[in-house]
Amino acid sequence: DAGVIQSPRHEVTEMGQEVTLRCKPISGHNSLFWYRQTMMRGLELLIYFNNNVPIDDSGMPEDRFSAKMPNASFSTLKIQPSEPRDSAVYFCASSATRQETQYFGPGTRLLVL
Amino acid sequence: KQEVTQIPAALSVPEGENLVLNCSFTDSAIYNLQWFRQDPGKGLTSLLLIQSSQREQTSGRLNASLDKSSGRSTLYIAASQPGDSATYLCAVFFYNQGGKLIFGQGTELSVKP
Numbered sequence: 001d002a003g004v005i006q007s008p009r010h011e012v013t014e015m016g017q018e019v020t021l022r023c024k025p026i027s028g029h030n031s032l033f034w035y036r037q038t039m040m041r042g043l044e045l046l047i048y049f050n051n052n053v054p055i056d057d058s059g060m061p062e063d064r065f066s067a068k069m070p071n072a073s074f075s076t077l078k079i080q081p082s083e084p085r086d087s088a089v090y091f092c093a094s095s096a097t098r099q100e101t102q103y104f105g106p107g108t109r110l111l112v113l
Numbered sequence: 114k115q116e117v118t119q120i121p122a123a124l125s126v127p128e129g130e131n132l133v134l135n136c137s138f139t140d141s142a143i144y145n146l147q148w149f150r151q152d153p154g155k156g157l158t159s160l161l162l163i164q165s166s167q168r169e170q171t172s173g174r175l176n177a178s179l180d181k182s183s184g185r186s187t188l189y190i191a192a193s194q195p196g197d198s199a200t201y202l203c204a205v206f207f208y209n210q211g212g213k214l215i216f217g218q219g220t221e222l223s224v225k226p
Contacts, residue, residue, distance in 0.1 A: 004156075033214075043157075043202065043216040056211050091156055099144050099206055102214065104156035 004105035006092050012111045018080040021108045024073055025094030033102060034067055034077050035091040043091075049075065050098055082112045115140045115207045119217035126193055127225050134188040134220045136203030141181045144206040147214065148177050148188050151200045160201075161188075193224045 005024040013019055025032045033048040047057040049069045057067070064083070069075040079086055089109050093102040118137045126132050136146070145164050149157040161170045161177040163186070169178045176189040190197055200221045204214040 042218045045213050048213065056213065093157075101147065101159045101162050102157075103159065104149075106156045 004092055004094055004103055006090075006105035006108050008108060009106060010109045010111075012113065013082055014113050015083055016081045017112075018078065019082045019086075019110060019112075021077040021090050021092075021110070023075045023077070023092030023105060025075070025092070026103055027073065029094035029096050029103075030072075031095045031098040031102075032069060032075050033093040033095075034075070035093065037089045037091060037107070038087075046077070046090075048098070055098075082110075084112045086110065087112050115205070115209065115215055117203055117205050117215050117217040119201075119203055119220050121220060122218065123221040123223070125223040125225060128193060128195060130193050130224075131189070131191050132193055132222070134190070134201050134203075134222070136186040136188070136205075136217055138184045138186075138205045138207075138215075140207055140209070141184055142208040143181060144208055146177075146179055146186050146206070147204045148175075148186075149202045149204060151202060151219070153199075157202065190222075193222075195224050195226050198222055198224050 007022045031050050034046040037043045046059045047067045052069045067077045089107045091104050091107045093104045095102045116139045143165050147162045148160045151157045163170045163179045174191040179186050200219040202219045203217045206214050
């Protein structure tokens with residue numbers, strides 16, 4: 001298996017632009033997680049899905065952030081409009097069930113100017 | 114609020130030394146505890162997962178212990194090598210967090226040749 005796939009790996013954009021991050025989980029995994037990592041706040045869970053259904057989005061910072069999982073093999077995290085404080089590394093992870101080992105993608109490094 | 118703390122934040126040791134990384138958590142009602150490794154600019158790699166009913170798990174030169182009652186876990190690395198240099202993160206799956214892993218801030222390990 002190729003592992004969790006994320007795209008793009010790097011994104012540089014200007015404040016106010018829309019940003020879409022993409023994730024393909026490991027085949028057969030039922031849970032998908034979106035995290036954000038910064039030096040100041042460490043690794044924070046933004047939202048997670050179970051069987052394509054959003055279970056907990058309490059970590060989503062504000063209405064500018066939205067996430068979807070239209071099917072078992074694809075998820076997106078969208079930021080609209082983006083702000084400089086959104087600059088971070090965004091990770092997607094998947095697991096067979098929510099309690100089991102999580103497998104992380106390589107991350108998307110986002111810089112908002 | 115359930116929290117995960119890792120001390121020290123950074124550790125430097127000479128090659129060949131045995132070392133211990135510490136993780137503490139504030140609530141003993143946990144489902145499992147997971148140790149991850151993160152190399153610079155990369156995603157997280159799962160090292161060990163200890164179920165709440167277990168006391169330890171071993172993988173090669175790594176041994177993780179769990180003491181739920183005292184809210185502590187340790188990651189023991191035997192005969193450290195320069196290739197072990199990375200940030201090590203502890204994450205706890207608390208029963209009362211609705212299915213979320215809570216991460217510590219990590220310990221940055223440097224093994225000098």
